[in-house]
Amino acid sequence: xxxxxxxxxxxxxxxxxxxxxxxxxxxxxxxxxxxxxxxxxxxxxxxxxxxxxxxxxxxxxxxxxxxxxxxxxxxxxxxxxxxxxxxxxxxx
Amino acid sequence: xxxxxxxxxxxxxxxxxxxxxxxxxxxxxxxxxxxxxxxxxxxxxxxxxxxxxxxxxxxxxxxxxxxxxxxxxxxxxxxxxxxxxxxxxxxxxxxxxxxxxxxxxxxxxxxxxxxxxxxxxxxxxxxxxxxxxxxxxxxxxxxxxxxxxxxxxxxxxxxxxxxxxxxxxxxxxxxxxxxxxxxxxxxxxxxxxxxxxxxxxxxxxxxxxxxxxxxxxxxxxxxxxxxxxxxxxxxxxxxxxxxxxxxxxxxxxxxxxxxxxxxxxxxxxxxxxxxxxxxxxxxxxxxxxxxxxxxxxxxxxxxxxxxxxxxxxxxxxxxxxxxxxxxxxxxxxxxxxxxxxxxxxxxxxxxxxxxxxxxxxxxxxxxxxxxxxxxxxxxxxxxxxxxxxxxxxxxxxxxxxxxxxxxxxxxxxxxxxxxxxxxxxxxxxxxxxxxxxxxxxxxxxxxxxxxxxxxxxxxxxxxxxxxxxx
Ligand SMILES: Cc1cc2nc3c(=O)[nH]c(=O)nc-3n(C[C@H](O)[C@H](O)[C@H](O)COP(=O)(O)OP(=O)(O)OC[C@H]3O[C@@H](n4cnc5c(N)ncnc54)[C@H](O)[C@@H]3O)c2cc1C
Ligand code: FES
Numbered sequence: 030x031x032x033x034x035x036x037x038x039x040x041x042x043x044x045x046x047x048x049x050x051x052x053x054x055x056x057x058x059x060x061x062x063x064x065x066x067x068x069x070x071x072x073x074x075x076x077x078x079x080x081x082x083x084x085x086x087x088x089x090x091x092x093x094x095x096x097x098x099x100x101x102x103x104x105x106x107x108x109x110x111x112x113x114x115x116x117x118x119x120x121x
Numbered sequence: 122x123x124x125x126x127x128x129x130x131x132x133x134x135x136x137x138x139x140x141x142x143x144x145x146x147x148x149x150x151x152x153x154x155x156x157x158x159x160x161x162x163x164x165x166x167x168x169x170x171x172x173x174x175x176x177x178x179x180x181x182x183x184x185x186x187x188x189x190x191x192x193x194x195x196x197x198x199x200x201x202x203x204x205x206x207x208x209x210x211x212x213x214x215x216x217x218x219x220x221x222x223x224x225x226x227x228x229x230x231x232x233x234x235x236x237x238x239x240x241x242x243x244x245x246x247x248x249x250x251x252x253x254x255x256x257x258x259x260x261x262x263x264x265x266x267x268x269x270x271x272x273x274x275x276x277x278x279x280x281x282x283x284x285x286x287x288x289x290x291x292x293x294x295x296x297x298x299x300x301x302x303x304x305x306x307x308x309x310x311x312x313x314x315x316x317x318x319x320x321x322x323x324x325x326x327x328x329x330x331x332x333x334x335x336x337x338x339x340x341x342x343x344x345x346x347x348x349x350x351x352x353x354x355x356x357x358x359x360x361x362x363x364x365x366x367x368x369x370x371x372x373x374x375x376x377x378x379x380x381x382x383x384x385x386x387x388x389x390x391x392x393x394x395x396x397x398x399x400x401x402x403x404x405x406x407x408x409x410x411x412x413x414x415x416x417x418x419x420x421x422x423x424x425x426x427x428x429x430x431x432x433x434x435x436x437x438x439x440x441x442x443x444x445x446x447x448x449x450x451x452x453x454x455x456x457x458x459x460x461x462x463x464x465x466x467x468x469x470x471x472x473x474x475x476x477x478x479x480x481x482x483x484x485x486x487x488x489x490x491x492x493x494x495x496x497x498x499x500x501x502x503x504x505x506x507x508x509x510x511x512x513x514x515x516x517x518x519x520x521x522x523x524x525x526x527x528x529x530x531x532x533x534x535x536x537x538x539x540x541x542x543x544x545x546x547x548x549x550x551x552x553x554x555x556x557x558x559x560x561x562x563x564x565x566x567x568x569x570x571x572x573x574x575x576x577x578x579x580x581x582x583x584x585x586x587x588x589x590x591x
Contacts, residue, residue, distance in 0.1 A: 034268055075501075
C-alpha cells in the first residue's frame with residue numbers, strides 16, 4: 030500500500046522509528062503519517078504472530094497499538110509530535 | 122482529586138446526534154457538557170479535517186462547520202479529545218470519567234445522553250487481517266479528514282452506501298480503483314428505489330456518486346464478494362467471486378485483481394458499550410444494526426435519566442441522528458411543542474433511513490459461510506473452527522464462549538467481532554440471536570494508560586459506603 034496525501038503535508042518534525050531518525054508532519058494522525066511513509070506493517074498479532082496494520086483508523090479495533098515513548102498507544106488517535114520515539118519492532 | 126463537575130445534562134458523543142442535542146438544550150438554558158474523543162465535533166459523517174489537510178470543501182464539511190460553530194456559540198461545555206472510560210450510576214444520576222489531553226476529568230448529571238454512533242462490521246474472509254486491508258469507514262476518515270488516498274491501486278468491496286461514497290471519493294481524488302465489488306445484486310438497490318426517491322436530495326447524491334465511478338470506467342461487479350486476499354506482509358491480490366442473494370458464495374468464475382490495498386465493509390453495528398455497561402435493557406434488531414437499547418418515545422432507556430439517540434440507538438443515518446438530537450434537546454429543556462415537531466420530521470424521514478439500513482444490515486448466510494480456518498477474532502486469533510469447537514464442548518451463551526476461547530477478551534473488547542461471533546454461535550446451536558445473548562459490558566470502555574488514570578486518585582476519593590448500624 031503506497032498511500033498518498035492530497036495536500037501539502039504540515040511542517041515535519043524529527044522523531045525516531047525503531048531508533049532510526051525520521052521526519053513526520055506535525056499534528057497528523059500517527060497511523061496515517063506512518064502509512065504515508067510506507068509503514069503498512071505496524072505489528073504482529075500476539076498469539077499467532079501474523080502481520081497487522083491499522084484497520085479502522087477510528088479508535089475501535091486496536092490493530093494500530095504500538096509503543097510511543099514506551100507507552101502502548103493507538104497510533105490512529107495519536108497526533109505526531111516532535112521527539113516521539115516510535116517502536117514498531119517488538120510491539121505485539 | 123476534585124469533586125465531579127455538576128451539569129444538568131451530559132452528552133456522550135459529538136456527532137450529528139450528540140452535538141445537535143447538546144446545542145439545542147444549551148441554547149434553551151440547560152447546563153450541558155458534551156464529550157468526544159475526537160479533537161473536534163462532527164462525528165463520523167461530518168468529521169473535521171486535521172493535520173494540515175484543509176478539507177474537501179464539500180457539503181459534508183459545510184454541515185460539520187455549521188454544527189461546530191453552533192456548538193461553540195452555545196453555552197455547552199465542550200470536552201473534546203476526551204475519551205470516556207468509565208460511566209457509573211450514582212444516587213442522583215450518572216458520573217462520567219474522561220481522560221483528556223490535560224489528564225482526567227469527572228462529570229456528573231441527572232441526565233446522560235448516549236450518542237456514541239456506530240462501528241463498522243467487516244465479515245471475515247481469508248486474508249482480512251493482512252496489512253493493507255482497511256474498512257470502508259476507515260477510508261472515509263482518511264479521505265475526508267486526513268486527506269490521504271490509502272494506496273496506489275485499490276479494490277473497494279462490501280455493501281451499503283459507504284461503498285459508493287468511498288468508490289466515488291477515490292475516483293475524485295485521482296486514485297486508481299481496480300474494481301468496485303458489491304455484495305448486493307442490482308435488484309436490491311432497485312427494490313429500495315421508491316423509498317430512496319422519497320428523499321430526492323439524498324437520492325441525487327447517491328446517483329452522482331455512482332455516475333462518477335461509472336464515468337471513470339471502473340469495473341463494477343454486483344452480486345460479488347471477496348473470496349480471499351493474497352500476499353504476505355502486505356496485500357498483493359484480491360480474489361472475488363459471485364455470491365447469492367443472501368451474500369453466501371455461489372458458483373461461478375473467480376476474478377483476480379492485482380492491488381496493493383483492499384477497502385472493505387459490510388454495514389454498521391450500533392456502538393452500545395455505554396448502555397450495556399449500565400445494564401439498560403436491549404433488544405436484537407438486525408435491520409437497525411444488532412443489539413440496540415430499548416427506548417421509549419422520548420428516547421429514554423429502561424433506566425431513568427439515561428437516553429440514547431442517533432446511530433447509538435439503532436442505525437438510521439445522519440438525517441435521523443440530527444433530528445433525534447434536536448427532539449431530545451428540546452425535550453430535556455421542557456419544550457414540548459418543539460420536541461413534538463422534530464419527532465414529526467423523524468417520522469417523515471423513516472422510509473429512506475430504513476431503506477439504507479436494509480442495505481447495511483448483517484446477512485446471516487454470509488456469516489455462516491465463513492471457512493473453518495478463517496480468523497474471526499482479530500485480537501486473539503480465534504478461528505471459526507475454534508468457535509465451533511467451543512460450542513461442541515458445551516458453550517451455549519456468548520459470555521461462556523469468551524471463557525472457552527478468549528474471543529472478545531482482547532483489547533478491542535469484541536467491537537470488531539461481536540456481531541459475527543454471536544451469529545456463528547446461533548447458527549451452530551440452531552437457535553436465535555436472543556438466546557445466545559450479548560457480551561456483558563465491562564469497564565474500562567476504552568483502553569486508557571493506567572498510570573494516567575491512577576495518578577489522579579487519592580485514597581480519600583474512593584467512595585466508602587457508610588457502615589450499616591450494628
Ligand atoms: C466511519 C464512518 C463513516 C461514515 N461516513 C458516512 C458518510 O460519509 N455519509 C453518511 O451519510 N453516513 C456516514 N456514516 C454513517 C454515520 O455514522 C451516521 O449517519 C451519523 O454520523 C450518525 O451520527 P451519530 O451522531 O449518531 O454518531 P457519530 O457520528 O458516529 O458520532 C458518535 C461520536 O461519539 C464519539 N464516541 C463514541 N464513544 C466514545 C467514548 N467512549 N468516548 C468519547 N467519545 C466517544 C465518537 O468519537 C463520535 O464522534 C458513517 C459511519 C461511520 C462509522
Ligand atoms: S486503526 Fe483501529 S484503533 Fe487504530
